[in-house]
Amino acid sequence: MVTIAQQLVGKVLCTQFDGTLTSGVITETEAYCGRGDKACHANDGTRTSRTETMYQDGGIAYIYLCYGIHHLFNVVTNIQDKADAVLVRAIEPLEGQSTMLKRRNSEKVTPSLTAGPGRLTQALGITTDFDTTSLTGDTIWIKDRGNSFSSNGLAKTQRVGVDYAGEDAKLPWRFYPRGSKWISQK
DNA sequence: CATTTGATGTTCT
DNA sequence: GAACATCAAATGC
Numbered sequence: 001m002v003t004i005a006q007q008l009v010g011k012v013l014c015t016q017f018d019g020t021l022t023s024g025v026i027t028e029t030e031a032y033c034g035r036g037d038k039a040c041h042a043n044d045g046t047r048t049s050r051t052e053t054m055y056q057d058g059g060i061a062y063i064y065l066c067y068g069i070h071h072l073f074n075v076v077t078n079i080q081d082k083a084d085a086v087l088v089r090a091i092e093p094l095e096g097q098s099t100m101l102k103r104r105n106s107e108k109v110t111p112s113l114t115a116g117p118g119r120l121t122q123a124l125g126i127t128t129d130f131d132t133t134s135l136t137g138d139t140i141w142i143k144d145r146g147n148s149f150s151s152n153g154l155a156k157t158q159r160v161g162v163d164y165a166g167e168d169a170k171l172p173w174r175f176y177p178r179g180s181k182w183i184s185q186k
Numbered sequence: 187c188a189t190t191t192g193a194t195g196t197t198c199t
Numbered sequence: 200g201a202a203c204a205t206c207a208a209a210t211g212c
Contacts (some may be wrong), residue, residue, distance in 0.1 A: 021204095030204075032204080039204070040204090041197095041203095041204080048196085048197065048198090049196090049197095050196065050197075064196085064204090065194090065195055065196070066195090066196095066203070066204065066205060066206050067193080067194065067195080067203065067204095067206085068193070068194025068195035069193060069194055069195085069205070069206075070194095070204095070205050070206070072204060072205085072206095074204090087204060103192075116205075116206075117206050118203070118206060119205090119206075127207080127209070159204075160204075161203090161204050161205075162204060164202080174207085184205095
């Protein structure tokens with residue numbers, strides 16, 4: 001679970017709609033565990049129409065609306081009825097940069113273009129319409145470029161924005177490459 | 187520069 | 200009604 005979150009860093013997240021391809025290298029992830037992690041929406045078997053996606057088999061996208069405005073993208077990583085997911089918090093733009101700039105309504109490629117959970121989904125055109133989409137299809141998928149980071153090259157810190165989770169907010173389940181600029185601010 | 191505030195939907199009380 | 204896995208624009212130094 002936590003291992004999967006580490007392995008996802010350095011892989012390439014791709015989306016393709018209407019013949020337009022956009023992609024980026026994953027530079028920041030957070031692990032969320034459905035059992036014993038108060039920061040997870042589906043902790044302790046909490047099932048709602050929103051979190052139902054997390055209880056499905058792994059290898060699909062869990063996308064939900066946060067604060068009524070932002071779409072956050074997660075990868076479901078466990079088997080059916082085990083609600084585990086990895087939140088992708090930031091990417092480094094790769095292909096289709098001009099499309100991302102257009103979607104984000106900006107002109108220059110800077111970290112603020114895709115560094116942040118709400119930002120990367122906007123740049124890639126991901127919305128809740130793609131919730132439960134399989135990540136092995138041709139709409140949203142993850143490419144292995146073979147340049148994964150060793151646990152030594154990865155910084156390990158507390159997760160962001162989950163202070164309400166008490167002790168569980170201190171779990172070191174946020175990962176990003178040491179020295180990378182494509183990281184969400186805080 | 188730092189801090190505050192508005193937008194906004196889903197879920198739980 | 201309150202809180203929430205957030206961001207950008209406005210305000211105050």
